[in-house]
Amino acid sequence: MGEVVMNNNAKSSFLSATYTTKQKRQSHIISLLLLVMFLLSSFIFFYMAYSVIDVAGSVVSGSSDVAIQDLIRNMPIIISFLISFYAMMAIHALQKGVDEKRRIKSVFKDSLVTLVFSIVNIIYVLVMLIIKRYDSLIEKSPTYLFPLDTMLFSLLFVGISIVMILKIKKQEKNKSYSLPLRKIALADNKILRFFYCFGIVVWTLVSLYGLTAGIYSIFIYDFAHEYVFYGIMTILIYLLSPIYLGVWQFYFHALTEEKKAAVQLPLSLISLGISIVVTFLYFLSLSLDLDAPSNAGFGMFPIAFAASTNLGTFLIVFMPGIVSIINVITALIKKAKPKRAYRRLVNKLS
Numbered sequence: 001m002g003e004v005v006m007n008n009n010a011k012s013s014f015l016s017a018t019y020t021t022k023q024k025r026q027s028h029i030i031s032l033l034l035l036v037m038f039l040l041s042s043f044i045f046f047y048m049a050y051s052v053i054d055v056a057g058s059v060v061s062g063s064s065d066v067a068i069q070d071l072i073r074n075m076p077i078i079i080s081f082l083i084s085f086y087a088m089m090a091i092h093a094l095q096k097g098v099d100e101k102r103r104i105k106s107v108f109k110d111s112l113v114t115l116v117f118s119i120v121n122i123i124y125v126l127v128m129l130i131i132k133r134y135d136s137l138i139e140k141s142p143t144y145l146f147p148l149d150t151m152l153f154s155l156l157f158v159g160i161s162i163v164m165i166l167k168i169k170k171q172e173k174n175k176s177y178s179l180p181l182r183k184i185a186l187a188d189n190k191i192l193r194f195f196y197c198f199g200i201v202v203w204t205l206v207s208l209y210g211l212t213a214g215i216y217s218i219f220i221y222d223f224a225h226e227y228v229f230y231g232i233m234t235i236l237i238y239l240l241s242p243i244y245l246g247v248w249q250f251y252f253h254a255l256t257e258e259k260k261a262a263v264q265l266p267l268s269l270i271s272l273g274i275s276i277v278v279t280f281l282y283f284l285s286l287s288l289d290l291d292a293p294s295n296a297g298f299g300m301f302p303i304a305f306a307a308s309t310n311l312g313t314f315l316i317v318f319m320p321g322i323v324s325i326i327n328v329i330t331a332l333i334k335k336a337k338p339k340r341a342y343r344r345l346v347n348k349l350s
Contacts, residue, residue: 014256014259015180016254018180019179019180023179027095027179030091030095031250034088034091034092034249037087037088037091038208038242039211040084041081041084041208042207042209042212043212044077044081045085045205045208045209046208046212046213047142047143048077048078048080048081050142051070051074051077051078051142052078055070072128073133074142075124076124076125076146076147076150076151077143077146077150079117079124080121080153080154083114083117083153083154083157084157086110086111086113086114087110087111087114087157087160089106090107090110090111090114090161093106093110094107095179095182096181096182096183096253097181097183099181099183100181103181104168104171104172107164108165108168111164111165112161114157114161114164115157115162118154118157119154119158121150121151121154122154122155125147125151125154128147137151182253203241203245203319203323204245206315206316206319207241207242207244207245208242209238209316210237210238210240210316211238211239211242214235214236214238214242217231217235217238218235221235226289227289227292227295229285229288230286230289230292230293232285233278233281233282233284233285234285234313236278236282237279237282237317238313238316240274240275240320241319241320244320247267247271248327252264252267261334261335264327264330264331265332265335267327268327268328268330271320271327272327274320275321275324278320279320279321282317293313
């Protein structure tokens with residue numbers, strides 16, 4: 001009997017416990033679509049980052065003309081990432097927003113941007129073919145099917161974005177969209193909300209890169225050589241940010257407000273502890289052999305573009321810790337607010 005009560009209490013901690021069957025179905029579909037779009041965006045962002053770093057390397061080496069040519073040639077990959085990113089934001093906006101009116105507006109705006117970028121990408125590839133910048137629809141670099149893959153990808157999202165625009169406008173008119181709104185943090189303060197959203201975007205970009213980089217490294221890295229400790233810690237550094245993002249997105253934000261208040265501080269402290277340990281072990285592995293980045297990077301594709309400086313890893317190594325510290329501070333502030341409000345009430349009554 002006690003076990004049943006515990007299970008019911010556990011279920012009631014989640015927002016989905018209060019949803020109707022239709023709302024649960026909508027929530028599950030949105031979560032699945034978010035996961036698919038995150039994986040897709042991660043893959044595209046990785047290739048985009050590699051292309052951009054390659055262009056930057058040409059600029060640094062004094063080959064600005066080569067950099068411009070590479071940038072023009074690889075532009076469909078950059079646009080493809082913008083398509084996937086805004087599509088992901090449109091799906092995310094179905095669940096969260098400032099209020100009901102602006103939720104619909106955000107979905108419409110992000111879907112429209114997705115549509116525009118998709119059309120622009122198709123036109124861009126066609127123009128590049130006409131002016132002979134591309135020799136064919138399949139040039140096999142930087143991806144095997146480039147630029148055909150970017151064109152097909154854009155065509156797909158022309159259809160998807162049109163469907164989303166028509167559907168969200170219909171739902172706005174008929175009031176048929178029933179999924180409860182999850183309010184975004186700092187919804188009532190525009191300035192703080194801007195910095196919050198900016199931080200979330202940066203964290204998302206780091207997580208997108210880290211996911212694909214970590215997965216690629218697992219299959220490409222040579223675990224037999226002497227830099228195996230460094231290689232393992234680098235992979236953990238890559239994967240920590242997307243893991244944290246997934247925990248907060250799919251677990252924490254699915255909790256009721258009461259459960260969030262109880263869980264945020266311990267969850268933040270656990271993530272901070274893990275971040276400190278992993279970061280310490282990473283720098284320990286680096287200190288054991290300072291040649292590890294350049295030597296291990298040769299067989300580790302994600303950092304091969306900057307193996308001598310290990311730039312790809314240093315850009316993301318502190319992100320999990322920073323996010324954890326911010327969450328700890330936020331949780332402490334939230335816990336202090338009710339106490340201050342209670343003291344003010346007592347002072348007024350006395």
